[in-house]
Amino acid sequence: MDLSKAFDCLSHDFILKKLTAMGIQHTVKKWFTSYIKDRSQLVELKHIVHGRSVTSRSRILPVTRGVPQGSVLGPLLFILFTNDLPMFIEPYCHTIMYADDTLLLTANKSAESLEIDTYISVNLALQYCQNHDLVFNEDKTKQLIFGSKK
Secondary structure: OOEEOHHHHOEHHHHHHHHHHOOOOHHHHHHHHHHHOOEEEOOEEEEEEOOEEEEEEOOOEEEOEOOOOOOOHHHHHHHHHHOOHHHHHOOOOEEEEEOOEEEEEOOOOOHHHHHHHHHHHHHHHHHHHHHOOOEEOOOOOOOOOOOOOO
């Protein structure tokens, strides 16, 4: 299962609500809050006009989503944000999660039951993404079926 711009989509308010739901409080929650809240960004462009170097800047805008790119805490916050996905889609499949990559594993002796479990699992994953403002990338999500000869 592939998510588009997974680290950029995380709502700061949603992250903090999930941390509270996990029992993370007081100093640790304040630390995470100070890390993700009250950030701003701008775009700066340096270019040459009539032989002179000119710097142009956009307006400064608040950042209300995402975690800082390349940060050590980015993957951790994403994992904390999505750690309830396995409980949401069980018992239809098992999940293997690493940072923003997720595998949905279904197994069944009957091809028909396998198809049903897979359909339900993918639809539950889609519902989870919609509930959490995550973008499910259908073009990059692939399905692989293994079977035995009989």
